[in-house]
Amino acid sequence: MPLDLLEVSGTFFLAVMPENKGFRKMEVKLYVGNLSFSTTEDELRTLFAQAGAVAEVALIKDRDTGSSKGFAFVTMGTQKEAEAAIKQFNGYSLGNRQLKVNTARPREESSSNNRSGGGYRQQRRY
Numbered sequence: 630m631p632l633d634l635l636e637v638s639g640t641f642f643l644a645v646m647p648e649n650k651g652f653r654k655m656e657v658k659l660y661v662g663n664l665s666f667s668t669t670e671d672e673l674r675t676l677f678a679q680a681g682a683v684a685e686v687a688l689i690k691d692r693d694t695g696s697s698k699g700f701a702f703v704t705m706g707t708q709k710e711a712e713a714a715i716k717q718f719n720g721y722s723l724g725n726r727q728l729k730v731n732t733a734r735p736r737e738e739s740s741s742n743n744r745s746g747g748g749y750r751q752q753r754r755y
């Protein structure tokens with residue numbers, strides 16, 4: 630049987646995996662938006678556990694201030710649990726805010742040539 634290294638809450642475990650060639654983790658990442666800035670990862674984990682196994686909760690914070698940006702990613706154990714969470718919690722009121730819950734989209738690749746935003750640019754004079 631093949632072995633796989635798994636991480637659970639910062640601890641690594643060596644696990645025996647089934648010899649099924651089609652075996653893959655079926656975890657599904659959900660986007661959770663419109664969060665109150667006081668919402669914690671523990672609150673989200675407890676809430677989403679009502680729909681099934683929660684593999685991970687990542688509350689997105691501002692890197693400079695450490696304060697919440699008002700959204701998170703919750704990874705559910707299976708597709709069925711993810712669908713149940715979306716059905717149960719999209720529009721759910723938490724902290725006087727209606728949650729937006731849907732399947733997370735893959736992060737778009739950013740090109741170094743396609744930068745937008747401010748900053749000083751020296752104009753060339755020919």
